[in-house]
Amino acid sequence: MLKAPKQVTRMAPVCCIIPEHVLQNILEVGQAPQHVLDACQSTIDQTKELHNTRIEHKQSLLAEQERPTFEGIIPSYIFETIAREAAKKEQLTGAVRHLNRTVYDAQHTNRRDPPRNKIMIKEGGALISKEQDPSYDANECYIGFQKTYDFYFNFLNRDSIDGRGGGLNGFVHYSEGYQNAFWDGKQMIFGDGDGVIFxxxxxxxxxxGHELTHGVVEYTSPLDYSFQSGALNESLADVFGIMIKQWGNDPANPQTAEQSDWLIGEGIWAKGVNGRALRDMKAPGTAYNDRRVGSDRQPGHWKNFQKLPLSEDQGGVHINSGIPNHAFYLASTLIGGYSWQTAGPIWYKALTCGKLRQNASFKEFAELTILNAGDHEDSIREAWKQVGYPFDGGRDEL
Ligand SMILES: [Zn+2]
Structure with missing residues (x-):
């Protein structure tokens, strides 16, 4: 089965935690100190350049045919089936962990591929002391990788992002005042923030958890990063991100759906910014409202869906994701208990069942979760209904 090549604009760009439209708005409002505005501009410019690199990277991967890509001739579900069969085999002989982390110091360079000459922590190595790096960033990255890995391994039987034990590489101290963190398709990169806004x-x-989940999506059902499928891609990253937080912040005392705050990026805002988080899955559209930053534009119901052009947030991928995000919150709380034992595995099945199309709509995704809901079908159906299922009004593309 041959597929026509996709348009370049629809390839997954660098999946940043801070959406470009947020940075753009800070610039347009112009209320932040000049050095922060400068940092916003350079973060946007650098990210654009990284995006272009990513497209080149994708194209070279495509040429090599070395792994599933968005445009691969072999559908991704075949790779997924192979990975699943391998996992089953491992189960018979006892599952094997392949956690393999490396955290590098990007040394404030903004090179497209940061240097790998300064390893801060390698798998099994000691954490960094305060003297070596007062920021604690490398340690947090190293620990965060393990918790994300463990979440997928323990609860979803997945061995790393690629399902085949692939290494987890992170770079801290990327560039100067870089206001973002992202997964670029092969590694995770963290800026330091500016200290005033971020x-x-x-x-x-x-x-x-959000960023690494973009990797999982790419290896299972690589949803186009635009319009509804892009918003689903973003929402899945939040859905697994919040579960990793609910379980991983204190694994000895994890949070139920009722106990969770359902906030994504809590603590991302510097002191003085009027915001609880970057997104709120329980109450989309209420996470922040600050004179220098603007306000949270997420809808929580289909009636407020924002039809946006591709030039604006890839057609609203970080905006309309509020709708499926809220559906997951509702599903988890309607069922009750730990979300990774209830709605989480249903969302994971919808993602990995091989039937999720690259340009899937909210409706298609909702129906896949209902199909995989088992005993929880009524709750899952009700959750989607409460955010506007069956999403009448057709496709959103302009
Ligand atoms: Zn994202």
Whole structure:
């Protein structure tokens, strides 16, 4: 089965935790100190350049045919089936962990591929002392990787992002005042933030979980990063990010759906910014409202869906994700208990069942979760209904 090549604009760009439209708005409002505005501009510019690199990287991968890509001739579900069969085999002989982390110091360079000459922590190595690096970023990255890995391994039987024990590489101290953190398709990169609007990004387990989940999506059902499928891609990253936070912040005393705050990127804002988090899955659209930053634009119901052009947040991928995010919150709380034992595995099955199309709509994804809901079908159906299922009004593309 041959597929036509996809448009370049629809390839997954660098999946940043801080959406470009947020940085753009800080610039347009112009109320932040000049050095912060400068940092916003350079973060946007550098990210654009990284995005272009990513496209080149994708194209070279495509040429080599070395792994599933968005445009691969072999559908990703075949790779997924192979990975699943391998996992089953391992189960018979006892599952084997392949946690393999490396945290590098990017040494404030903004090179497209940061240097690998300064390893801060390698798998099994000692944490960094305060004298070596007062920021604690490398340690937080190293620990966050393990918790994310453990979450997928323990509860979803997945061996790392690629399902085949692939190494987890992270770079801290990327560039100067870089206001973002992202997964670039092969590694995770963290800026330091500017300290005025954005704090650092390594201390947020849900941020690390979100970014690494973009990798999982890419290896299972690589949803186009635009319009509804892009919003689903973003939402899945938040859904697994929040579960990793609910379980991983204190694994001895994890949080139920009722106990969770359902906030993504809590603590991302520096002191003085009027915001609880970057997104709120329980109450989309209420996470922040600050004169220098603007306000949270997420809808929580289909009636408020924002039809946006591709030039704006890839057609609203970080905006309309509020709708499926809220559906997951509702599903988890309607069932009750730990979300990774209830709605979480249902969402994971929908993602990995091989039937999720690259340009899937909210409706298609919702129906896959209902199909995989087992005993929880009524709750899952009700959750989607409460956010506007069956999402009448057709496709959103402009
Ligand atoms: Zn994302």
């Amino acid at each position: 704090n650092g990004f390594t201390d947020e387990l849900d941020v690390i």
